Amino acid sequence: MNLGSYLIDRRPLTIPAFRRLWVASAVSAVGGSFSVIAVPTQLFTRTGSSAVVGVSAAVSVCALVVSALWSGALADTMDRRRLLLAGNAGLGLTYLGLWLATLLGVASVPVLLALVAAQGVSFGATMTTTGAAVPRVVPAEQLVAANSLSALTRYSGAVAGPLLAGVLIPVVGLGPLYLFDALAIGLMLWAVARLPAMPPGRTAPAPPIDAATRSPAGITTAAPAGRRRGTLRRLGDGFRYLAGQRILVAILAVDLSAMVFAMPHALFPELAERTYGGPPGGGRELGLLFAAYPAGVLLAGLLSGTFSRARRHGALMASAAMAWGGCVILLGLTADLRIALAATVAGGAVNFVLSTFRNAISQAHTDDALRGRIQGSLTVVLMGGPQLANALHGFGGASIGARPAIVLGGALTVLTVALLVRAVPDLWRYDAGKLSGTRR
Structure with missing residues (x-):
């Protein structure tokens, strides 16, 4: 095997x-992410209050969660290309x-919060629908590679x-950044418009599963053509289907435990100042800590050929989650910044592996008629998990200290994932090469 295959x-x-789609997402990942900095900066500049910035984050997350669930149900009943167009528009x-609000001087706090909510709704729809649409475009054996490429652009843009x-910002101000975002999204709209139609109602042969992992009796994975059902009822069907799919529940639980227990970003400012000797208010140490994780993600993305042709997706995902817990334990134990950075870089790399195989398993294992709703649930976990992690680590750091809290979180991740693998052995045995047919 030559070097290029790695x-x-x-x-x-x-x-x-x-x-x-990939080229457009690469542009929008960079040019469409300026508002991530611009909105908090504008709110803080206008009010002088970090609490208002926190309120805007809460508004965005709430809007995104509702949108992810709702658009997931819609993605299973309407053309996914049209839903992607609507979300990006x-x-x-x-x-x-x-x-315009910034240009005209009418960017008051209520106006900004309303626009933040609209952004959360739109972003939730695009995230969910994209995850459900990619398997219609890419064959099943290339889903790992496709998810690796998508993650590479997403983290590069971040x-x-x-x-x-x-x-x-110091050169052009805040207003033009929003205009740059809009122009970048325009390229994404062009790419989505060129996609083939993706109407609902298409099903594919399910992967071989034993009786313990079958859907509960009475759950219909695809409604007959022309059958209209209430969105809330479709959501309920989606959750019942998810509850009956042990592998899908297991990957959600693995991912959630890795994020909630072992995502200590909320404690980085305290670590940087009190453990690694950084200045109050942030400095080189804090910047390096926050940069180390995405650096690891990018490094793994550049070497994605190493694992994109693997078949044991479940074992690789679970192993990556436990390795992430081990990296976090090392981060909490060390008082040496160099070791801490190495542990965080390694953690970013194994998290790339975790997220890539999580997406591949959920996309390949889920019937196409339910992909939207399952992807909506994944989006909620992805967005809600880090927020819950911030709260738990903030409380834990204040109670027992930053480093003990980090070590405890890493240990809980390793233990929880090991218990999940023991409880759901199908996850560890999951073999992508045994899927019966290509789920498009």
Whole structure:
């Protein structure tokens, strides 16, 4: 095997539809993320209150959670391409609204919060629908590679976008950043418009599962053509289906335990100042701690060919989650910044593996008629988990100290994932090569 096989697996980029989506997402990941910095900066500048910034974050998360669940149900009953167009159009209009409000001097706190809510609704719809749409574009054997490429652009944008915004704000101000966001979303709209239609009602052969993992009796995975059902009832069907799929429940539980117990970002400021000798208010130490995690993600993304052709997705996901817990334990134990940074970089790399296989399993194992609702549940976990982690680590750090809280969180992750693997052995045995057919 040559060296190139260990680097980025580019096979999905040979598919024109995915290639257009990927290029557009790479642009929007950077140019569409300026508002991540601009909105909190504008709110703090206007009010001088970090509490208002916190309120805006809560508004955004609540709007996103509701939207993810609702759009997940819609994605199973309407053309996913149309829903993606609507979600991205909503983002573009929100950014234009932020630009106009800033330009006209009417960007009051209520106006900004309303636009933040609109952004959360639109982003929840695009995240959920994209996860449900990709398996229609990419064959099942390339889902790991496709998710790796998508994660690479997402995390690259999360690093480059805010850095570039920080450089541009003193030069052009906040208003033009929103306009840049809107223009970047315009490219995404073009890419989505070029996708083929993705109507509902398509089902594919289910992967081989034993009696313990079958759907509960009475759950219909695909409604007959023309059958209309209430969105709330469809949501209920989705949750009942999810509850009956032990592998899907297990990957959600693994992911949630890794994020909630072992995502100690809320304690980084205290670590930087009191353990690694950084200045109050933030400095080089704090910046390095926050940069180390995405650096690890990017490193793993550049080497995605190493694992994108693997078949034991469940074992790799669970192993990555336990390795993440081990990295966090090391982070909590060390008082040496160099070791802490190495542990955090390694943690970012194994988390890339965890998230890549989580997405691949959920997309391949779920019937297409229910992918939207399952992806909506995943989106809620992805967005709600870090918020809950911040709360738990903040409380734990204040109660027992930052480093003991971090060590405890890493240990709980390793223990919880080990118990989940023992309780759901199908997760460890999950073999992508045994899926019967390609789930498109």
